[in-house]
Amino acid sequence: MVAASSVEMRKVNKYYDKFQALKDIDLSILPGKVTCLIGPSGSGKSTLLRCINFLEEYDSGEVRIDGQLIGYDAPNKKMSGRKLREMRRSIGMVFQQFNLWPHMTARENVAEGLIRVRRMSKAEAQRRAAEALVKVGLADKMENHPSRLSGGQQQRVAIARALAMEPKLMLFDEPTSALDPELVGEVLSVMRTLASEGMTMVVVTHEMGFAAHVADQVGFMEKGELVGVDSPDRILHRPEDARIQSFLRTYHERNSF
Amino acid sequence: MFSLAVFFHSFGPLLWAARYTLLISVLGIGLGLVIGTVICAARLSPYPLLRRFAAIWVSFLRGVPLLVQLLVFYYTLPVIGLDVPAMVAAVVTVGICASAYISEIWRGAIAALPTGQAEAAVAIGMRPVDVWTRVILPQAVTLSLPALINELILLVKASSLVSVVGILEITRASQAQAATTFRPLEVYIAAACIYLLINLCLAALGRYLEHRTNV
Ligand SMILES: Nc1ncnc2c1ncn2[C@@H]1O[C@H](COP(=O)(O)OP(=O)(O)OP(=O)(O)O)[C@@H](O)[C@H]1O
Ligand SMILES: [Mg+2]
Numbered sequence: 001m002v003a004a005s006s007v008e009m010r011k012v013n014k015y016y017d018k019f020q021a022l023k024d025i026d027l028s029i030l031p032g033k034v035t036c037l038i039g040p041s042g043s044g045k046s047t048l049l050r051c052i053n054f055l056e057e058y059d060s061g062e063v064r065i066d067g068q069l070i071g072y073d074a075p076n077k078k079m080s081g082r083k084l085r086e087m088r089r090s091i092g093m094v095f096q097q098f099n100l101w102p103h104m105t106a107r108e109n110v111a112e113g114l115i116r117v118r119r120m121s122k123a124e125a126q127r128r129a130a131e132a133l134v135k136v137g138l139a140d141k142m143e144n145h146p147s148r149l150s151g152g153q154q155q156r157v158a159i160a161r162a163l164a165m166e167p168k169l170m171l172f173d174e175p176t177s178a179l180d181p182e183l184v185g186e187v188l189s190v191m192r193t194l195a196s197e198g199m200t201m202v203v204v205t206h207e208m209g210f211a212a213h214v215a216d217q218v219g220f221m222e223k224g225e226l227v228g229v230d231s232p233d234r235i236l237h238r239p240e241d242a243r244i245q246s247f248l249r250t251y252h253e254r255n256s257f
Numbered sequence: 258m259f260s261l262a263v264f265f266h267s268f269g270p271l272l273w274a275a276r277y278t279l280l281i282s283v284l285g286i287g288l289g290l291v292i293g294t295v296i297c298a299a300r301l302s303p304y305p306l307l308r309r310f311a312a313i314w315v316s317f318l319r320g321v322p323l324l325v326q327l328l329v330f331y332y333t334l335p336v337i338g339l340d341v342p343a344m345v346a347a348v349v350t351v352g353i354c355a356s357a358y359i360s361e362i363w364r365g366a367i368a369a370l371p372t373g374q375a376e377a378a379v380a381i382g383m384r385p386v387d388v389w390t391r392v393i394l395p396q397a398v399t400l401s402l403p404a405l406i407n408e409l410i411l412l413v414k415a416s417s418l419v420s421v422v423g424i425l426e427i428t429r430a431s432q433a434q435a436a437t438t439f440r441p442l443e444v445y446i447a448a449a450c451i452y453l454l455i456n457l458c459l460a461a462l463g464r465y466l467e468h469r470t471n472v
Contacts, residue, residue: 081384085382088382092380093380093381097373099377100374101392103395103396112378117382162380
């Protein structure tokens with residue numbers, strides 16, 4: 001079992017100029033639990049996720065990781081860059097577009113953070129990077145540059161890059177949305193393993209199967225609001241809210257043939 | 258009749274003068290790289306005043322011909338009581354002028370990188386200096402190499418303008434040579450050959466560097 005963080009969001013609001021992207025978000029995530037966020041495009045899923053590691057600055061409310069406020073020391077008083085980096089070290093993030101560094105090999109991509117952030121020696125970092133890549137099933141692709149990897153392999157390198165930092169919380173923003181259908185499985189299976197090891201995970205996804213089987217709770221977002229957070233069964237199979245019903249109806253129509 | 262003798266004879270003095278052409282171009286681009294990088298950093302900084310200054314710097318230097326900049330700079334120096342050699346004035350002017358273009362080359366290369374790459378670095382807790390030196394700049398350098406070599410080629414040609422402040426580079430030397438031999442055609446064709454030779458070498462260097470960084 002890995003050490004895992006909790007996340008608490010209280011009355012979080014986020015504006016882009018006049019446009020309110022997040023409205024009074026309340027969300028509690030217990031250590032070791034998997035939370036999936038679903039909802040229509042533009043509903044604020046990514047924004048919410050990115051507030052958790054303060055990649056997006058929220059304007060009011062609180063986001064706490066293991067009880068510690070992230071981004072601010074006090075309301076309206078920004079946290080120092082140093083303290084923020086310290087907190088981010090234990091929060092891994094995986095992006096829809098992988099965001100690997102194309103001028104580095106898979107192994108260098110993973111080792112970079114260990115060297116620069118965790119101040120490991122190059123040799124030690126390379127060894128750990130290799131371990132992390134083995135763990136995601138890429139033992140034979142370590143010296144490849146990202147351009148020489150399939151989408152699924154690139155995403156697994158990105159997961160390894162995050163995992164090598166030994167995070168206590170992992171954020172995934174539509175990790176399989178950019179992948180060809182036949183490559184989705186390999187990434188989801190790595191994520192499933194991670195969940196079974198007790199990692200706290202927040203996953204924005206359109207993979208309802210993953211949400212139904214792996215999530216401990218599912219949140220539905222619409223127009224910047226977290227409309228409902230509940231067990232996968234209650235959100236995905238017996239939703240009471242009309243907005244969730246309508247979203248799922250559209251989803252099922254699109255995915256049936 | 259075209260005199261081959263004069264043509265070949267011109268190469269000696271013109272090649273000798275080419276050292277100034279090369280010196281001014283290379284020092285100019287060196288200075289331009291330093292200033293251009295600072296200007297680009299200012300342009301991308303979060304401080305509105307710095308950004309404004311950099312924007313004005315770029316548009317002014319791109320909007321005024323190098324020849325005019327040279328003359329203004331050259332004749333301003335004595336007015337403010339500075340007595341610098343023409344060579345220094347030339348290198349500084351060429352460098353400052355190049356900085357405007359180089360700053361834009363950097364900016365274009367940096368803007369061409371997907372923002373997600375820097376985000377991924379920030380997300381694992383990398384310091385801004387590491388994000389720049391490890392993720393952004395190595396790629397920006399590779400991306401802008403062709404444009405930088407191109408800029409150097411432009412400078413080699415633009416350096417002919419410094420003849421106006423009395424530096425005996427290729428163009429000025431060929432004027433002198435033409436005057437003494439009364440054979441301008443032969444001399445200027447020789448000068449053209451030397452410029453072409455220099456720039457073909459630079460283009461080859463550019464292709465080599467591009468190839469090497471594209472592995
Ligand atoms: N940098 C920005 N500036 C202005 N508006 C933004 C910005 N980023 C996001 N938005 C807006 O905020 C809203 C929420 O965006 P967000 O990316 O969080 O949606 P999402 O639920 O992740 O959508 P998708 O499923 O398409 O990824 C959208 O309406 C979007 O247009
Ligand atoms: Mg999104």
